[in-house]
Amino acid sequence: MxxxxxxxxxxxxxxxxxxxxxxxxxxxxxxxxxxxxxxxxxxxxxxxxxxxxxxxxxxxxxxxxxxxxxxxxxxxxxxxxxxxxxxxxxxxxxxxxxxxxxxxxxxxxxxxxxxxxxxxxxxxxxxxxxxxxxxxxxxxxxxxxMDKVVATHPDDMDVVVQPGVNWVDLNKSLEAEGLFLPLDPSPTATIGGMVSTNCSGTNAFRYGTMKDWVLNVTVVLADGKVIKTRRRPRKTSAGYNLTSLFVGAEGTLGIVTEITLKLAVVPKETSVAVISFPTVKDAASAATKVIRSGLQLAALELMDDVQMQVVNRHGGESVRMKNLDESPTLFLKFSGPTQEGVQADISQLQNLIKSCNPGKSYFARSKQEETDLWAARKEALWTMTSIKPEGHALWSTDVAVPISRLAEIIELSKKDAESLGVFASIIGHVGDGNFHEAMMYDPKNTAQKAAVQDAAYKMVGRALEMDGTVSGEHAIGMGKMNSLVDELGGDTIEVMKRxxxxxxxxxxxxxxxxxxxxxxxxxxxxxxxx
Amino acid sequence: MxxxxxxxxxxxxxxxxxxxxxxxxxxxxxxxxxxxxxxxxxxxxxxxxxxxxxxxxxxxxxxxxxxxxxxxxxxxxxxxxxxxxxxxxxxxxxxxxxxxxxxxxxxxxxxxxxxxxxxxxxxxxxxxxxxxxxxxxxxxxxxxxMDKVVATHPDDMDVVVQPGVNWVDLNKSLEAEGLFLPLDPSPTATIGGMVSTNCSGTNAFRYGTMKDWVLNVTVVLADGKVIKTRRRPRKTSAGYNLTSLFVGAEGTLGIVTEITLKLAVVPKETSVAVISFPTVKDAASAATKVIRSGLQLAALELMDDVQMQVVNRHGGESVRMKNLDESPTLFLKFSGPTQEGVQADISQLQNLIKSCNPGKSYFARSKQEETDLWAARKEALWTMTSIKPEGHALWSTDVAVPISRLAEIIELSKKDAESLGVFASIIGHVGDGNFHEAMMYDPKNTAQKAAVQDAAYKMVGRALEMDGTVSGEHAIGMGKMNSLVDELGGDTIEVMKRxxxxxxxxxxxxxxxxxxxxxxxxxxxxxxxx
The missing domain is CATH 3.30.43.10 (Uridine Diphospho-n-acetylenolpyruvylglucosamine Reductase, domain 2)
Structure with a gap:
């Protein structure tokens, strides 16, 4: 550790x-x-x-x-x-x-x-x-x-950890068992923070969010009393779901000090495809087609033209060498227990998107190519941060909407940001109707800062008009307290406060x-x- | 409706x-x-x-x-x-x-x-x-x-319903869209009851339980105030997870009057296998091997020798004609978007269980055979009820344990029930570590009734010793109030009561x-x- x-x-x-x-x-x-x-x-x-x-x-x-x-x-x-x-x-x-x-x-x-x-x-x-x-x-x-793995139960496919455990380290320690915690937030994240924000990441389309992988939590209450929300069965309908109440509560209801996590089997076979489209709408409509087909992808991600330019020009060497198309692009991960199954999924995908104006397609032909292609997606955030000019700040936030509205809200939000003349890029967990927009601005330029903030408000407001949420995977914190009231209304907030x-x-x-x-x-x- | x-x-x-x-x-x-x-x-x-x-x-x-x-x-x-x-x-x-x-x-x-x-x-x-x-x-x-489908959003893969909607009716009405609510409780169940008990059934191994399919609920509070827990995004980390708090609360925190349900894509290709084993332990060990392989079955069910006798002798005609083996049996459902994928899954299954002493195997060769084989599992409860002698009662309950302990608790519980000389059968959602035991008794025979009740207590107690839960899918009701205290301890119950x-x-x-x-x-x- x-x-x-x-x-x-x-x-x-x-x-x-x-x-x-x-x-x-x-x-x-x-x-x-x-x-x-x-x-x-x-x-x-x-x-x-x-x-x-x-x-x-x-x-x-x-x-x-x-x-x-x-x-x-x-x-x-x-x-x-x-x-x-x-x-x-x-x-x-x-x-x-x-x-x-x-x-x-x-x-x-x-x-x-x-x-x-x-x-x-x-x-x-x-x-x-x-x-x-x-x-x-x-x-x-x-x-x-408090960064210890307290107990590993490979036969039960669960693990008991302290909140300071880093999830990348945890997954490394589980490699020998062929098991993993299938969440994928920032590689720096620790389990405690992941619980407190109900995090997710690129794997949520297939595996769900943090709440779906927490079997129980040990919680220190405000007065110091210690409770455990339940034992270790993978399924239960006994009493109130306290576990899901503490997950995502951002440490405002109790302090989580031990967590039992459900684990998944590491897929034996995987593959990756990267496919560009002329517009975000085309990419989103291809994604919708894939989702409605029942094809069970491991991940279904979207990066916009700006974000593609960034990784193409400033990403790691292996990414830059790929010379990816600089237009809206879907990143698809395939996985399964057999190669035949994965191959069948890839063929079906190719059939499905034929009619959606696909541009350049890259299908990994080796494990190395798989890693290189996926690196473009994984490096997105870090690459973008690395090009931020000295003294500039990043306004980065996310919303989620019902999946049919994703293309529309992304296009409107891009237009807003473009009109400000600031750098703005979009990365979407398109399978979940969830996306992030990041805008760079000079915090000393008061007008620019206000305009960026206003564009972010607009995006949040639009998500609500589309029956979505003000936060898909980063929780509320201080940043979105008022937006939460807009989302849920005073009476629902009142119940939370009770x-x-x-x-x-x-x-x-x-x-x-x-x-x-x-x-x-x-x-x-x-x-x-x- | x-x-x-x-x-x-x-x-x-x-x-x-x-x-x-x-x-x-x-x-x-x-x-x-x-x-x-x-x-x-x-x-x-x-x-x-x-x-x-x-x-x-x-x-x-x-x-x-x-x-x-x-x-x-x-x-x-x-x-x-x-x-x-x-x-x-x-x-x-x-x-x-x-x-x-x-x-x-x-x-x-x-x-x-x-x-x-x-x-x-x-x-x-x-x-x-x-x-x-x-x-x-x-x-x-x-x-x-209150049995209306309020709104269907096929593009968002969700549906808004009133609590009186029957889930079988709902799934029929969604057939044309190729969508379904992938829960599988009693065919009589309505969405309201399914929400209130956090129900599941044979599909939970693949699709999870009711809590995983409820996007939001409209709730009438004790004083008549109406709240909605959230809007319709498939993913969120905004504020407390009230939805999961009301799901499984058995109407003790509020009265659920409208529910937005997430829907899944009906798998295009399916298949069924029925495989017997000499002992429950062999069957469970085969199941564990399958689970750990990462093979994504649609269902993984177990019926014991007694339950197999019941369906074999008293089931519907198509089931009786199959003349299934009367020993512990796994029922496996395969599903996926392509036939090649399903075929690859079946081949892998056959390889995996070779070393687990499989007895008679039945692999469906047609859609009709698939239905007939699965009917043996579906008819289990009703068949058992139909052979209950006039005036006799059924003590039926379930527990769930970490998956590695399932064989042991089933064998011990069977031994207990056999020693009473009453009819007792076991059906297990083995992929979830969850099983039901049903015992028949004469309620006028006070000693027998007490013995049956005692055997049920013992099973619940054993589940707790194995770090399990007193109720895997039927909630607490009145029947398991004291057991819930045993499971969680006074301090956790106190939090629920607060x-x-x-x-x-x-x-x-x-x-x-x-x-x-x-x-x-x-x-x-x-x-x-x-």
Whole structure:
């Protein structure tokens, strides 16, 4: 598991450290709403708040040992700000604590509960919606040292892990058993963060999202009590589905400290095809045809012309050498237990898309070519980031719509972004009706920033008009709190808040995420806000 | 949708009407626990309770029309007792109401909330754990007239339905689109009941359980407020997963009045194989080999020697003519978009099981043979019921365990049942580690009944020792309330109860299911209990 720590360290180096260390913490609830776009904020006097949180941190340190608590400015900064996030808070934690067991987390929570101090769980720090920021200050709980595989049950096809385990490392450790966790988020992601955001990635079309692979979670509640949501059967209809309630709750209902994951069999045979189309509409209509045929692909991804240009010109050597077509392109992964089956799938695919104006097609003829072709898709995000000019920022976000509306929303969103004259590219998990748009802008250019933000709002608003969701796989964080209200309406949000209130009556678990903190909350930070 | 009503009518005719109409309602919490097996109960004086509930029923009738409310004794009886259930209550509702819209249900709930009257949602009445019984009396809400398909979106592969829609009817109506809802519970089941129990059946190995096919639900809350859990994207990570919380909650958190279901593509090519083995262990080990190979079967079912005898001797003509082997048997369904793929799967299956002592094998050579072979599996439950001697009862229940333990728990449970000298058979969804045991007994023979009940407890206890669940697909109802505590522990139950309390503070939604009613609840029935 050393590699996890290394990956995290690299990741953290890449996080920006530009945010000024302020004497006042500005509580920023960035509006992402299509309706009410007025920024809201209030100012917390630092002294009293810091004193209470410090008291809690020192009590934690006295119980878990001094090494378990960091007050280091850089440490606090890297846990409070991310270059990758479209939304950041200028609020910062007072201390970072490093538990080594569920019991440690339980003790931390009991102390924080006693003082009414906010607790923010921290995984790999790769949230793009500000899920791990500290708008109400408090204590960050970092799971770097809870990175153990607790038990592997190959015969039951499950594994028990701590939240700090990196999923790439986990899958490497399972290779010998021929098993894997079939999610595919950022390679830096840890299981804890993946649970908290209900992540997915390119494999979701075939395998579903994180909620579909979590058998149970051990959770430390707001007051330090520890529960386990269920045992290890692959199927159950016993009692409320607490597991699915904690998955995707972004640490606002409890802190997940152990996870039992269902595993899938690594497909014996795979193949890859890359096919370009004259328009996004053609590509989407080919994708729809494939989906409706019942052909079970392992992945069905879309990259737009801009994104194809980026990987073609700035990708790794093997990708650049392919000289892929620079028009909207589908990336298809085939998989199955037999070569005959995979071959039959490929033939059927070729028949299906004949009538959809396919352009250049690349069908992998070797394992190496398979890797090289898929690399174009895998390198997309990193390549795009690498061409970002110094000082520029990336506004990256995603939505999901019913699949028949995908082509339309992508085309409209592209048009909007193009009209701004900024770099904008689109990557779509087209099999799920889910896509990401990334726009580059100069944050010092206030007008440009506002225009980019406005284009993102428009995209979110359109997704709702099409009966979709404001977040397909990155959760709500701080970035989309208002949009969530637009999506679900006040009464549904009210039900969510009732559940929050029932499990975290002091609102100290990751406050200011998913929903704004209510007046009347008894958390320290909230008291300061009144 | 007329057929739904006919199926329901037939079903209802088959329900027993033997329960005495008592002047006192005995609140029965039947113990199903391995730890505490003491029956608990208390007696509610009928008069005051009935008067309050009647008042609510009359108010409903005055608003929705007299036709919407039934006080008929037979109607009340068929809504309160089931021959199929291992657990029944002697409690009965005062009235049955028949809403025709979400608005109707909202009005009903507002009235019941005002009077603190229990509400029990009723689908097809096929629960085997007493999920729809009325231990605390109250009003039953029957969805017979809410049986409409509200909207079909073939391009998005989803459908919006009311809870009274029968799933077999629904799938027939979707045939032309080449789509289906890939669940497979009792053919009588309605979508509402399937949502409320998180049902599954033979297709779960490939397609998952009900929770995996519900995109959103419209829910009437305890006080009559209406919410919708989300819109129609196939993927989302926006806010708490309320959908999965209401699925499987057995109507105790809210009343589901509209459901958007994800649909799958009907596989173009299918095939069926039936393969016998000398022992359950051999069959299970063959199944494990298949699962670990990554071969994606459409279904992987097990029937034991007794169940094979039953279908072989008492099944339909086409099944009897097959003269299947009367030893533990695997039923395998293959499916895919191409014939070559299905053929490759069959060949791989044959290779895989060579070393697992397979006995007689039947591979379907035509569509007709496919249907005939699968009929043996489909007819199992009905055939078994048809041979039940007059006056005898069936104790039928299921558990699920991690897949490596399935052979062991089946063998131990069979031994237990055999030692009682009663008829006992086993059907397993072996791909999910889930199986049903059905035992026949003479309810007048108190010792035999107690022994059968004890054998069922033992099976449930063993499932827990093996890290499994007390209910794989039939939910908790009244039958397994104590077992749920054994499975999850007091603290996890406490969290579930906090959610219940948050959404149904008067505990009027299907009280006495999932958990026992707490003292201090303000529901009418609970008040009587104090």
């Amino acid at each position: 050393l590699k996890t720590v290394r990956i995290q360290a690299l990741w953290r180096q890449s996080l920006g450290r530009h945010a000024p260390k302020q004497k006042q913490l500005r509580v920023l609830s960035r509006p992402y709403s299509t309706k009410s776009a007025k920024p809201t904020g209030s100012v917390i006097p630092l002294l009293g708040l810091t004193a209470v949180i410090s008291m809690a941190a020192h009590e934690i340190s006295s119980i878990l040992g001094e090494d378990s608590v960091s007050y280091d400015d850089d440490d606090i900064e890297t846990h409070g700000f991310s270059d990758w996030a479209s939304t950041n808070s200028t609020g910062r934690a007072v201390a970072i604590v490093y538990p080594r067991s569920t019991e440690d987390v339980s003790k931390i929570a009991a102390i924080c509960s006693k003082y009414g101090v906010p607790m923010v769980a921290f995984g790999a720090g790769s949230s793009i919606e500000g899920s791990f920021s500290s708008p109400h200050s408090g204590i960050v709980i970092d799971f770097t040292y 559940l929050k209130q029932a499990l975290d009556p002091k609102w100290i678990l990751n406050p200011g995420k998913v929903f704004a903190l209510p007046a009347g909350s008894t958390a320290v930070a909230a008291k300061r806000l009144e | 007329l057929k739904t009503v006919r199926i329901q009518a037939l079903w209802r005719q088959s329900l027993g009407r033997h329960a005495p109409k008592q002047k006192q309602l005995r609140v029965l919490s039947r113990p199903y626990s391995t730890k505490s097996a003491k029956p608990t109960g208390s007696v509610i004086p009928l008069l005051g309770l009935t008067a309050v509930i009647s008042m609510a029923a009359h108010e409903i009738s005055s608003i929705l029309g007299e036709d919407s409310v039934s006080y008929d004794d037979d109607d009340i009886e068929t809504h309160g007792f089931s021959d199929w259930a291992s657990t029944n209550s002697t409690g009965r509702a005062v009235a049955i109401v028949y809403p025709r819209s979400t608005e109707d249900v909202s009005k009903i709930a507002a009235i019941c909330s005002k009077y603190g009257v229990p509400m029990v949602a009723f689908g097809a009445g096929s629960s085997i754990e007493g999920s729809f019984s009325s231990p605390h009396s109250g009003i039953v809400i029957d969805f017979t007239y 959610l219940k309390q948050a959404l149904d503070p008067k505990w009027i939604l299907n009280p006495g299911k999932v958990f026992a009613l707490p003292a201090g609840s303000t529901a009418v029935a609970a008040k009587r209990l104090e």
